[in-house]
Amino acid sequence: MPSATGSSRATGSSRATGPSRPPRSAIVIGAGMVGLATAWSLRNHGVEVTVVERRHPAAGASWGNAGWLSPALTLPLPEPAALRYGLRSLVSPESPVYVPPRPDPRLARFLLSFTRNCTPRRWRVLAATFATLNRHALEAYDALAADGVAEPTRPAEPCLLAFRTAAERAAMAEELEQARAAGFSIAYEPIDGDRARELEPTLGDGIGAALELHGQRYLNPGNFVRALADAVRERGGEILERTEVSGIRDLGQGVAVTTSRGQLRADVAVVATGAWLDGLVRPFGVRVPVQAGRGYSFSVPAEGAPTRPTYLAAQKVVCTPLGEGRVRVAGMMELAPVERPVDPRRIQAIIAAARPLLRGIDWEARKDTWVGARPCTPDGLPLVGATASPRVYVNGGHGMWGVALGPLSGRLLADAIATGTSPAELAPLHPLR
């Protein structure tokens, strides 16, 4: 295990020389889906792992998200249409994408860089990268299930994308066709509103068209991440909760990680702190900003709510059955500081958008109101790999898709750390790009 010593000053430095032998110990910072999946895979390689988490497992975005494992929809966030949304969001707080008007040079830099990625040509390049990753995303879940993670993933057969009109559906179908052209494997079929209501009687009469999407899965994210934490512990990994990391130092022969409970040492460190990534990795040459794309969710009683994963695509509202008699309703992309509390207007905006299209939901019986921050990069690709220090790694910035891609990126990064050879899939995700 990494050794605890007296506390010391946290500074970053980079060294050109890599570890001379495969690392025997690792400190993983952050116990969300991404950090825990990395820890789990590192244990598979026999690396001693300590996960350091400032609160508890699933304290961040990995709790209240929509839980879709949908390789068909795991697409780059920057897209030509995002610009249209972006402009609308500047004038309408009810828009599903909201940029609060305030002077923020950091956000301005992020938006400028994001905008540069919103061209059709960039989209094709980025989508091709996602296509390669998506091919293995569900396999990575199967490996977790086969090897002791008790919480199941469930087939969404089919999941439904519901629209008011055939014209709205056509825009989504076009995007899916473009994704196919970029290498995605997607099985879907258009259906009319009546057929959609047969499948999902809670859809209102306002739904005039839908897509059945096949081969996707979903999960209860909070339960899954807790089960993953249990599996890490069962494999001999340690999880230090209520322990905040303030800095990492490259010692040449290993790393020193400064925490609120003193200093820890190990051969390598992996930073997997989601939307809190920037501060810890910037000293190690990572310049790609990670911006909080805050999303909101709450749960409603299952009775009267969709029985299968259902996406009101134009409204950008997702419904996911959680089991336990509840259905999660999630949506909104608010580019605002990560630590801001819940803004009740965002919840009302989700309800206002979804209420006319879903019948039977008891909106007043909602619980578990939550805000969480998607860790968004300007090009929509996660940051996975070594930093300027060969002993400090990053796994983060998965944006809208850290649940779908967390187990895969955890496995790829653990392979890279343990073998010293980076899998080809990680090349476009290099943290120093």
Ligand SMILES: Cc1cc2nc3c(=O)[nH]c(=O)nc-3n(C[C@H](O)[C@H](O)[C@H](O)COP(=O)(O)OP(=O)(O)OC[C@H]3O[C@@H](n4cnc5c(N)ncnc54)[C@H](O)[C@@H]3O)c2cc1C
């Ligand atoms: C509304 C909503 C819906 C979503 N739906 C989906 C979906 O359907 N499918 C999908 O694939 N993705 C979805 N996402 C995205 C997904 O939730 C994220 O991409 C993913 O959870 C990121 O995981 P993570 O482990 O990188 O970050 P997090 O889960 O945020 O974990 C980071 C952890 O690091 C800890 N931490 C931070 N700083 C420190 C520090 N200094 N020291 C110690 N610990 C620290 C935090 O407490 C936290 O526990 C959704 C997100 C939102 C908001």
